[in-house]
Amino acid sequence: MRSRPSAEPREKSGPPTSAWFQDARWDLFPGRPDLSSFPRTAWASAMRRVLQSLPAGSFDYGDPAGPAVLREALARYLARSRGVLADPDRILVCGGYSHAISVLGHLFHEIAFEDPSLPEFRDGAAKGGAVAVDERGIRVSELDSPVPS
Known part of the structure; x- marks a missing residue:
């Protein structure tokens, strides 16, 4: 039997948020958008319009690499804007930076992070088997040396 969640506030973990610093004038934590400027009304209206006409199959898990239509659009964009010819079948859509690093x-197994960087990104890479850093920086001894050609 599960116990009921406590009403006591838990100690916060993870990156600081502007809610942690109520008296702060700006939240300058890297990688975080201005959450107060999210267009809630427009987003809700668009969601209602789309959900009314969406086929039932759209709620399935779908392709783990991401929707084919999105990967095709990304391939076209990369070709047009960056001159990169990418096969949509070789594009993987991730659920954010942390997911991509993992x-x-x-x-x-060979991603290394410099310090300073965000600990959650270094930790995510390390959990994925990547080379991490310690208090002295990157552990070069853990990297594979390239074979001279």
Whole structure:
């Protein structure tokens, strides 16, 4: 049997938020948008319009690499704006920076982060098997040396 959640406030963990610093004039924590400027009314209106006409299959899990239509649009964008020819079947859409770092850590086992950087990104890469840093910086001894050609 599960116990009921406590009404006591828990100690905060993770990156600081502007709610933590109520008297702060600005929240300059990197990687965080201005949450107060989110267009809630426009977003809710657009969601209602889309949800009314969305086919039931759209609520399925879908392709783990991301929707094919999105990957195709990204491939076209990369070709047009960056001159990169990308096969949509080789594009992986991630759920954010932390997810991408974790996936890359699993794939390459060779991602390294400098310090200073955000600890949650270094930790995510390390959990994915990537080379991490310690208090002295990158542990170069853990990197594979390239084979001279």
